[in-house]
Amino acid sequence: MQTKRLGRQTVALSRPPSVVSFACIGGKMEGQGPLADYFDLLHPDSFFGAKTWEQGESAMQRKVLRKALEKGGLTPEDLDYVLAGDLLNQCIGTSFGLREFQIPFFGLYGACSTMGESLALASLLIDGGFARMAGAMTSSHYCTAERQYRMPVPYGSQRAPTAQWTATAAGCCILGAQGDGPYITHVTCGRIVDKGITDANNMGAAMAPAAYDTLAAHFRETGRKPEDYDLILTGDLGVLGHEIVMDFFLHDGLDLRRNYLDCGMLLYDLQGQDMHAGASGCGCSAAVLNGYLLRGMREKRWNRILFAPTGALLSPTSSFQGESIPSICHAVVFSNQKEADR
């Protein structure tokens, strides 16, 4: 069975799991952005029917899982596992959001790489024969993230030009051993990369080296080139991080300009909505994937996507103690063909 491993980081799935259902939910700002039409649910305020923002974030996870199940004609009992996490301390968005479902649960912490990490592990569990169906999901919330990582929103702190805007959004993708695609054909697991960036207001720069590390490993180990993909999407590097990744690859003689974008550049109208360097948060790549991207794949707008969410593994405490920002990026390949051969 060891032949599944193409290299240190990449596995080619021998029985590629299929997307069975997907859903995403967002708040007010997401509903005013260019991807509004791709959301299954949009809530006019940031509480999602709950009393606090943290409870609102849990409500988002609950609602988005319910919606994904409903769209697939499924019940919680159909899922053998759910793999999820979020940005909140002790991942309470997830644990309180999922507690009523009684689905066997593996809790993850991958910061904004969580959508990639959860898809990677769900795919491996299904390909390994341990699950028939599994859910992968995550969320983030502007107001919970601001008060936890930076300042409470009502303080009205000024944001740096390199700052990104944490998405109030959640996405859920249900994978299954059976289905009509898109399929996950490859998983490239990330490593922790830390190039010494310490500016917590410039996450794009901190995470770009991790994105480069994982994408480079993917190309090296699969023997594929960037042009083998209709679209390459990193998580939430934003405008700056996206440029840095393109620069890194240009040094290697690879031109990513034609087909490389970042989820953080897509969720909002950056100028019109005054979003500085772009969107961020676990919910950014989760919502972009589980709406715009997967719907586009089903409509054959794209046939093969390399999806690579990036996460910054810092905490306010580590920054206060002068530490730099370790980052990680987990990548999966979505394809409309079951490409088991390569």
Next chain:
Amino acid sequence: MQTKRLGRQTVALSRPPSVVSFACIGGKMEGQGPLADYFDLLHPDSFFGAKTWEQGESAMQRKVLRKALEKGGLTPEDLDYVLAGDLLNQCIGTSFGLREFQIPFFGLYGACSTMGESLALASLLIDGGFARMAGAMTSSHYCTAERQYRMPVPYGSQRAPTAQWTATAAGCCILGAQGDGPYITHVTCGRIVDKGITDANNMGAAMAPAAYDTLAAHFRETGRKPEDYDLILTGDLGVLGHEIVMDFFLHDGLDLRRNYLDCGMLLYDLQGQDMHAGASGCGCSAAVLNGYLLRGMREKRWNRILFAPTGALLSPTSSFQGESIPSICHAVVFSNQKEADR
């Protein structure tokens, strides 16, 4: 391949992964406890050579992984994955502890169930043919946990009689497709259980229902009885939680008195060290396993152990908002025989 699933939560591994190496590290209190002789490394202070307690916790993870690799005659390149997490906000004990190793990394959040969760996922990845060798690890630290969850240690707050003492300890277990055992033969994945307990100073009571849920599922799905195990060990329920779990099973007509213990009762001399209800923290079950238990299995003191760490998925924020305490318990079976048949 679906026959691997014995039921909703339990998988029987068809090629049980073997323990290849293991190590544990502790601090001053752990060195004064009854399991002192089973630690590979004991540090006289709580900084582990670092400047802050959080950096000390990272140092513990770094040192314990190095030690486990060294004891197994391995290098970081031999590990295809490492799966780990901790209790700190954003799991910085893990991300800063592991950043120099460059091992493909899946970050977990399972609170004090992390040793069980990481072993479960590592086993599945190896059994599925995705890895030849993988590390499972976690840590906790009394001083980082106190100031994050309760009060900074220098305040000298009085502790409730039901309170437990967060272990300053870390443990690492390296599993491989090849090896002479002990083997992991079964994985029972936990579900989130929340029975409405809100007292954050009585974690044993909060987590006991989760332990019962997972152990009951394990017995039901494997057809095994408690007496099929030489030892059943929950994570860190402490004295009170241990009693509650025994009570639950007594109601089902099962007597666990003969062979059921809790890791939280073993790490310290509860009376002599004034530890109230016992030890807790991810590092508690991690250190008890990766020293006392696995050494005992290699010496044939026990041949079959059901190891079931428990985690409370709360945060200070969720408690401040009046929420109850969702919990989870992940169980794995260690056996000196490769029992692939059942």
